[in-house]
Amino acid sequence: MGVIEGEKRQFMTGNEVVAWAALAAGAKAMFGYPITPQNEIMHYWTRMAPEYGLKFLQTEDELSAGFATLGGALAGTITFCATAGPGNVLMQEPISMAEMMRVPAVWVIQQRGGPSTATVIYSQQETRLTCLGGNGEGLRIVYSTASHQDMFDYVIKAFWAAWKFRFPAFVLGDGYQAKMREPVTIYDPEGAGVELPVAAPILKPSGVPSVDREPVHMRNTFNIEEELMDVLMEHIRDYSEMAPQIVESEKYLCEDAEILVVAxxxxxxxAKEAVLGLRERGVSAGAFRPITLRPFPEDDLRAAARTAELIVVAESAYGQLESMVRDRLYRIQVPIKGILKPGVGITAEEIVEGVTQLAEMSRSEG
Amino acid sequence: MIFELADKGLRPKAWRSETKPHRFCPGCGHGIILKGLADVIDELGIHELGVFACDIGCSLLSWDFFNLDSVQTHHGRTVPVVVGLKKVRPDLTVVAYVGDGGGYSIGLQHLISSAVRNDPVTVVLANNTLYAMTGGQMAPTTLSGQKTSTTPYGRSIEETGPPFMGPEIVSAAASDSAYVARGSVTRFPELKQILKKALLNQMLRSSFSFVEFLSSCPTNWRTKPADTLKFVNEDMARTFPLKEHRVPKDLS
Amino acid sequence: MGNQRCCLGRTVEAFVGEYASGKTEVSINRALALNRQNRRVVLLDLDTEEPVYTVRTVRPLLEQRGLEVVSLESHMVFGLGEAGVPVTEEMVTVLRLPGDVVIDVGYGVHGAAALNLIDGLEDEPSLTVYCVINAKRPMTSTPERVARYLEELDPCHKIVNNTNLGRETTREVILDGVEIVTQASRISGKPVAAVSVDARIADDLGLDRMDLGAPLWRLELFMTGKPKL
Known part of the structure; x- marks a missing residue:
């Protein structure tokens, strides 16, 4: 029996959902540092700590929180971290180490306005950073959530994926989701047949080093270029083998859509609401959503865009998702346009209007 | 009304009238420290060559407080910014204004490094025992047993260490020509003296200065005025001794 | 200079409770209800933790409805969420204003202690502190958890049962909540002052014809939609 009995429908805030999902997934330790809008994850975790025997340390900054998270994972504990904005920028250093050394860990990112400290509440401007930040090849698993139910489900899934495939995993939310209140079903994952992460110590397996077993020697520096490439290509191979097993996306009314909205x-x-609105106006529209941003659901996107004559990307950033879409649809003969509002929310009405205008422009461009 | 007072010389020249009344809470120590700093800026006449830098946190509300060129930096990075400024313009008088989070947590390495290098900068830190602005989380200076949003059952020394003794640690790292002191917003004339000595150490001796002031946060402490003062003068002063920790020999 | 000793018989109410329990909705509606009785009402936003979902964010709308609101104004606050939500002199001295005062107290580990920030509140004879409970929130989802939470909140005089699942609130949700909160009330010794429900749902379910063990407060919702500063 897990920490949640069966399943219950509760009224919760996004950050709260993260704390409960981590608990349900078997996480036992969190490291963090205050930054709005993810602070409540720490507030709830510390309140729950005595009852569930959880560990927590507020470290001196995000660098140490991230590296301490790696320490916890190396020791064999299911560990996670959370941050936002400038904190996310700092996290790229420990995340790079996780990528190189294949250390499993989960980071929850609640995006805020950027760059720098900008606003505390919302944007989708950490998409590129979370997917491809750091000085490596972006060997990461990134889930982008759209609801509290997603938050609960994908936080658990991120833990499972990180520990199964040994790549750092992320749940990419934002300040709106962090603060909003809505009903969500929290459940015991095992009872629901959901796979949980299996932790095993990386640095300290059982036995005495060099007596019962070889000592574990870990490093992330290499002397020869070719050696680095060999190691990396192994990681990349593992990543490519993993990708089809975890890639996820969602489609809405795409089968015959002439205009494809991507968000x-x-x-x-x-986007979904807008597509309904457009259909009511007689516009043949559909919507596509990458759920894993890394690995990106390229095949699903191509399939969804099959009948499209125009693709419109809507995001609260200035082209971060759009450039991923362009990159994956390279050689498609269809114009790709953007409704780009960095740091500002996008309503269904704005997408309807934007699509209508862009469609007209597209027609006149021939 | 404020302009009239300024004209009559009853407000410091360094005090920017357009941004007054300031935005700090009633009873906040920041208002007192900054008022003291404004008086000292006037006294030392550093309006033209003074630069004011602040951190993230409630200190950031001081970004347009003075009639000085000012910059708000990233959390904990105020000291390196003023170090850079001073490096290329040694004629400037630079002040880094930070909170206990920016100074003793994320910015600690910069503070210590600067002290060791004897950078000719002045760092002023307001200690109110928590991260006020982001919802009252634990700070390095949180007292043992104190409840905060990340120590909901009270701070445990065993798990998180004791309250951070900033001036003590900085003076151990600093050179003989540094000025390091701790004062309190409840002792205003002394506060101004400390600020003046700190700035003079930079201006006349090209050396490092670091001053901490015990500061009040009734909003996040949830205290009535009498209890606020009591917390500063008794609980905090018991843990954080008020004294000059490092005074260069010839600094009068 | 103490409080104005006017308004004998004036009402001063404070609403405290767990994060997102519905304190702001309930306090706005209480203020409007008092206002409808032709009473002069001041609504004070004393949330110093949360930058969104507070009275401040709907102040213009409430002022149009005839409420006097004491709060910061969003466009006047710099670095919201990064530099805290400061308290103002106006907020601290709210009791000097004539009329009823309704206070929305933000959440926090210090419970109702934020009331210490209001000058003269300890001399206010009519002060009632209500704890708002939503039994569909995990930390207050059983009678024992609720009773424990009530104990941490000091002072707390009465309970407002705001159990709901947002738009998914059904009769079962309400009745479950009544059972849980009634039990918690017995354990803690704090009476249940009211059961508060979204007015549209209350009407749909015919709740005013049911016995909920306490008066029904029908709520008009203001904190809907996405968070805004």
């Missing part, structure tokens, strides 16, 4: 995260809610 992720909370903007997906507006």
């Amino acid at each position: 992720h995260g909370i903007v997906w809610r507006s």
